[in-house]
Amino acid sequence: MRVMQILLSQSQAGAETYFEKVAAAIAQDPSITQKVVIEALPPREQRLDNAGVDYFTLPMGKLSKPLLYDWKLKSIVRDFKPDLIVTWVNRASRKCPPTSAVVVGRLGGYYDLKNYQKCDHLIVNTQDLVRHVTDNGWPADHVSMISNFGELPSRLSVPAPKPVIPEGHRVLLALGRLHEKKAHDTLIKALPDIPDTTLLIAGTGELQGQLEQLAEELQVSDRVQFLGLRKDIQELFDLTDVCVFPSRFEPLGNVVLEAWATRTPIVAAASQGPSWLITDGEDGRLFEVDSSTECARAVNQVLADDGLARRLAENGHRVFLERFSKDVIVDQYKALFQRLVNERQARASNPADQPGSPT
Template sequence: MKLMQILLSQSEAGAETYFEKVAAAFATDPDFEQRLVIEAQPSRERRLSNAGVDFRTLPMGSVSKPLLYNYMLKRHVAQFAPDLIVTWVNRASRKCPPTQAVVVGRLGGYYDINNYRKCDHLIVNTPDLVRHVTDHQWPLDRVSMISNFGELPPALNVSDPLPEIPAGHKVLLTLGRLHQKKAQDTAIRALAKIPDTTLLIAGSGELLDELQALARAEGVAERVRFLGLRKDIRQLFDLADICLFPSRFEPLGNVVLEAWATGTPIVSAASTGPSWLIEHERNGLLFPVDDAERCATEVNRLLHSPELAETLVRNGAEKYQREFSESVILDQYKTLFTKLVAARRAGKPTTTHT
């Protein structure tokens, strides 16, 4: 099958990172001839090249973009003549040119469904997103729920120096852009009540100065490391004793899956996605959103109970391998893509009930 995936974004956020992971996985599958179309972005191009992914770029220059961007997008689609196109994030779904291919929009958030009207079918990654799209008049038989996987492909890794950790300190790791939704402020406030620990915050964003000021005000500035944007996530998980995920708003939570995949016990705010994934005290610990006191209580509890940590890791790994591993998720993608392409060739609707 000829598979094209289109991402029109300069962001390095969760959806874009997961796009790269899926592309790297399909690049090794002999059943697929894959090609990506992405906006020119040197860092993403280096990672994809290192992973052996075939891609074409769209120009982003101040002159070349307005003149050639849409033309090149249409040309890349026409030249490759895919059987199926996956469009990632809103812009790719809006701008996908006319094609004979099956067009599948992939949503990982509560996006405006009007961006996806060119799509024949949708993939969402949580049951609540199925509800979201059907509440906005998208037909139920044209949406499939396929979640994410959490493996961290070595080929996409970009090494950076690891932070120094004071002797005797445990390490908490939180990942995500520095944004109000990600609630790094909750983690910093909790840290004031978690002795002998260092908090690693991996991510970039507009709240850096505000969060640094909060760390000083809470008296924990010496125990917080702001790492910026990182692409050595596996090494950071290897360094961490606990993954701390305080997000206020999280449709799914790739970080939960990555923690399970790397054998790292997780303490998470009970936002929508983590509450769906985590069974409290079985494969992770949950605390109420914005509750720094309860966050600290759960982290301290875990730090003082190696038996509990071992139980959470074991059960998380079992659930992960059963439901969210790369092989499980890719098989679901492949089954759906095969069905949709076969339906198109037979002149039938591209639904899940053909």
């Protein structure tokens, strides 16, 4: 089976990071011939090189982009002749060229379905996103729910200096872009009530200055380290006592899956995705969205009780192995791809089954 995956984005946020993980996983499967199309972005190209992913780049120069971008995308699709194309995020789904391949749009959020009119099928990663797309008129038999996997592939890791942790401090880790939705402010507000801890925040965004100022005002700036964009997430988890995910709005929550995969206790705000994934007190702790008081209470409870921390981590890891491991999720992708390709080929070989064919 010939599969093409297209991502047209300069961002290095959650959806784009997960795209790289899926591309790297499928590159290891001998039953699939994969080609990936991305916009030219040297850091992403280096990671895909390291992961053995075969990719094409689209030009992003001031002159080359308007002149060659669309033409090159069309020629890549035409020359590769894929059986199936996966388009990631809105832009790739809008710009996918005309093709005889099955086009599958992958959604990880509550996106406008006008962007997916060229798609034959959709993949979403939560049941609530199934509801979202069907409520907005997408046929129920043309959408599949396949969640994300939690492994952190070493071949996509980029080494970076390890944070220095003060003697006697426990480590809290928060991952995600510095955006209002991610609610890092809630966690920083909780930090005065979580003594003897250092908070590592891995991510970039427009709110960094505001968050740094908040930490100064609360007199915890010496306990908060803003690490910027990091691609050594496994190494950060190795330092971590509790992963905290305070997001106000989260359809799924890759951070939860990554914490489970690394056997790290997770404390999360009870937004849409985490409250779907986590059973409070069994495989993680949940607190009310925007409540810094509840956040501090939950984190302190886990830090104070080694038995609880181990139980949450082990139970989370068990859920990960059963439902959210790379093998489980990639097998679901492959089964869906094969079914869609077989159906397309069957229709092509029997024109009488085509809509509008004479009877």
